[in-house]
Amino acid sequence: MLVKTFGSAIYGVDAFTITIEVGIGAGNKYHIVGLPDNSVKESLRRIESAVQTAGLRMPRQKIVVNLAPADVKKEGSAYDLPIAIAILAASGQLESTELGNFFMMGELSLDGGLQPIKGALPIAIQAKTAGFRGFILPKDNSREAAVVSDLEVYGMENLIDVIAFLNKSKSFNPVVIDTREEFYRNVNRYEQDFCDVKGQENIKRALEIAAAGGHNLILIGPPGAGKTMLAKRLPGILPPLNLQEALETTKIHSVAGKLSAADALMTERPYRSPHHTISDMALVGGGANPQPGEISLAHNGVLFLDELPEFKRAVLEVMRQPLEDRKVTISRARMSVEYPASFMLIASMNPCPCGYYNHPDKECICGPGVVQKYLSKISGPLLDRIDLHVEVTPVNFNELTSATKAEKSESIRNRVIKARNEQTVRFSNQPGLHYNAQMAPNMVRSICEIDDAGRLLIKKAMEKLGLSARAYDRILKVSRTIADLAGSAEIELEHLAEAIHYRSLDRENWAG
Known part of the structure; x- marks a missing residue:
């Protein structure tokens, strides 16, 4: 007897339908075909134990399991459930007319329990498409899948429950999530607030500008100056995710298996902070079975790289293309997958190995040329993609002990949202362009127009401060964002002057 059940495979951040065909005939061997990996091949051992625990029998006949389409590699243990149900139906132990109406995915324990799977959200979207x-899956993934409307999602704890549901011997209620209510309830929830940070008003201003224009930023300062503390609070001043961005972000984290059972939809912008020992593959994604990397997990959020020069140069260089294209393509001999990677890069670093170059009180003990060698670990092309270079100085005692309350993140965020709304209107005719940092060089000339006085100011700055030529476009983009924050239609001299101030690493002889 031939029986078909239906599941899905993940390709990048999307899913496609897999048909599980099971035939039982004369013989005594088990076969799984259709390019299964080792975890799929091992499924029959788990299934046998789970079926016996459920009080049923595993057929002692020839069982052929085909995963169609047969030319696509199948990976992971999530095919356990649809294979088990198909075997039970093919052997006459389960009679159900519902098999063709449901997607089924889930890893089986030896006792028949259902373990969580990766990619429940994109699979649910594919089931609806x-x-x-409906979609039958482990209970731990049910809230995640229930985000998809007009799809019955049943979260099951074990194989016995799935059999009872299909036999209609026991009733189960589908999991229901009000997506919009879930989204709006948590969209403004952030634990970190700028009001906790004493002093550092100039750094807060730089972060506000970065958030308003989507600019990449690097913080340079001695240990203990507050670089990490400030960076952690950046997501709290970014505009809230819209529903489309929340779904995009949730899909990526679902594919990577990063969502908890309590999560239905990601409503906070991601904040990823990998250690400097990370590999290039872990950063951009990949592996034998390609998975999203840190830059994709930071999609629509912030990627914070602490102590930037300590990262391997090869690791940093692989970010250059994703920073420009806002996506990353992982190519293998058999397949090529694409992951979105539209993130804000925030980096921090000490100015030298000892950490005290340019410190107001402590003396740098680094020898001649050491500072420049330390900075040269970061390539020019990578620095070229960072719009704001900000020097962080230590907070003095008076500021640290001041009883004055600092401005809350909510107030800063309101200004950022207002500036972003201006940019949304400006780029309304440019698909895929949402904020100033995304402007191409040809657009900078037309959108960031400056008068003769402004051109003279930039010319003098480049000559006097030794700014590099690559700083020119960056200054114009940042000054346009500063003008948006000020509600100005034109870029004024003070906007240009402030933007020039944020190019520390472009100054000649900055490192002596």
């Missing part, structure tokens, strides 16, 4: 009535 393919016209299936």
